Amino acid sequence: MSIKAYSRRHFLAGTASAAALTVFGTGELSGVSAFATPLEPSPGANLIPYGAAVRSDALAADPSYRAAVIANCQLVVPESELKWLELRPTRDEYRFEKADAIVDFARQNGIEVRGHTLAWYGALPKWTESIATRAEAERELIDHIETVVSRYKGAIPSWDVINEPLVDWPESAGSLRPSIWAKRLGTDYLRIALETTAAVDSDARLVLNEYDVEFAGPRFAARRKALIELLRSLRDRDVPLHAVGLQAHLFADRGIDRDGLQSLLSQIKALDLDVWVTELDVIDYELPGKIGERDALVAGVASRFLEAVCEVVQPKAILTWGLSDRYTWVPIYFKRRDGMPNRPLPLDAELKRKPLFDVIEQFRHKV
Ligand code: XIL
Numbered sequence: 001m002s003i004k005a006y007s008r009r010h011f012l013a014g015t016a017s018a019a020a021l022t023v024f025g026t027g028e029l030s031g032v033s034a035f036a037t038p039l040e041p042s043p044g045a046n047l048i049p050y051g052a053a054v055r056s057d058a059l060a061a062d063p064s065y066r067a068a069v070i071a072n073c074q075l076v077v078p079e080s081e082l083k084w085l086e087l088r089p090t091r092d093e094y095r096f097e098k099a100d101a102i103v104d105f106a107r108q109n110g111i112e113v114r115g116h117t118l119a120w121y122g123a124l125p126k127w128t129e130s131i132a133t134r135a136e137a138e139r140e141l142i143d144h145i146e147t148v149v150s151r152y153k154g155a156i157p158s159w160d161v162i163n164e165p166l167v168d169w170p171e172s173a174g175s176l177r178p179s180i181w182a183k184r185l186g187t188d189y190l191r192i193a194l195e196t197t198a199a200v201d202s203d204a205r206l207v208l209n210e211y212d213v214e215f216a217g218p219r220f221a222a223r224r225k226a227l228i229e230l231l232r233s234l235r236d237r238d239v240p241l242h243a244v245g246l247q248a249h250l251f252a253d254r255g256i257d258r259d260g261l262q263s264l265l266s267q268i269k270a271l272d273l274d275v276w277v278t279e280l281d282v283i284d285y286e287l288p289g290k291i292g293e294r295d296a297l298v299a300g301v302a303s304r305f306l307e308a309v310c311e312v313v314q315p316k317a318i319l320t321w322g323l324s325d326r327y328t329w330v331p332i333y334f335k336r337r338d339g340m341p342n343r344p345l346p347l348d349a350e351l352k353r354k355p356l357f358d359v360i361e362q363f364r365h366k367v
Pocket of ligand 1 (some may be wrong): 078080247279329
């Protein structure tokens with residue numbers, strides 16, 4: 001389906017959105033989406049909003065999961081549905097059905113949506129490898145951002161515009177991951193992506209999202225140093241940016257560098273940037289099998305992380321990368337050797353609250 005064909009259907013009769021709604025198969029979702037209508041203000045003014053990454057297929061097929069998302073989340077972020085791989089299976093095609101389904105679900109339930117992500121090295125369709133020149137890369141990146149961000153203007157008020165820009169062990173702010181964007185555009189891809197998003201939706205909060213910045217050890221110290229340099233260089237060039245996303249994929253057997261993290265956060269604050277916790281979970285593949293012990297270790301590391309963060313800044317929101325252990329990305333990369341299921345998230349696979357849930361609740365109270 002071409003973009004034009006899709007937009008025509010979408011704007012003439014809302015057919016495409018109506019089709020997306022039926023994906024969830026509920027009578028209550030009978031309205032046609034009107035993405036331009038602002039959301040109700042989120043509840044709990046004295047609480048930091050909590051949210052989770054969600055999956056459109058699970059929301060459609062699993063009513064108890066869906067109910068748990070509605071009951072617990074003030075925000076959701078599509079786990080994959082807004083990545084290039086999902087939106088752009090071929091160069092000439094935009095497939096919005098799954099992302100629309102999440103946006104409609106959120107709207108119907110008074111939940112806010114975050115966008116993830118516009119410029120990342122991961123989840124790129126194969127065809128992007130054939131982008132051969134600087135001009136072509138710039139055109140593709142700008143077209144993509146214009147199309148996607150304008151479609152969800154008013155419906156997605158914050159975007160992880162840039163995801164994971166730095167290599168694992170950076171020497172400097174220039175140590176960018178060798179994505180097609182960095183390869184063809186160098187560091188300029190950051191500016192292009194951020195400026196384009198700001199130009200299309202001047203109200204959107206623009207976030208640069210990074211991982212592995214909270215732990216003790218030289219690699220993580222190098223990442224903190226490169227990240228702050230990168231943020232300063234964007235600021236020096238007047239590139240629009242509002243916030244840093246701390247992914248916070250924690251490991252219960254890695255220590256949090258409280259001083260290092262707090263110094264990074266102070267420097268972020270000094271640049272007048274907000275902080276979001278965007279993808280919190282605790283990777284438990286090397287923890288003891290016993291559930292009680294494991295859940296306590298998971299909650300403990302999250303508590304040490306959130307305490308360090310909240311002593312310096314009040315995050316705009318705390319999101320976990322998934323809500324329930326029933327649906328988590330962790331076993332894709334960090335399967336346990338004992339064959340037991342991973343338990344990285346606030347609700348267990350039966351959707352019951354775990355100690356991690358209580359820890360997050362505790363840090364949601366604004367001081
Ligand atoms: C992960 C998804 O959870 C998986 O389902 C997918 O296969 C790969 O990507 N950091 C990010 C997320 O910014 O986009 C990643 O999501 C997890 C790590």
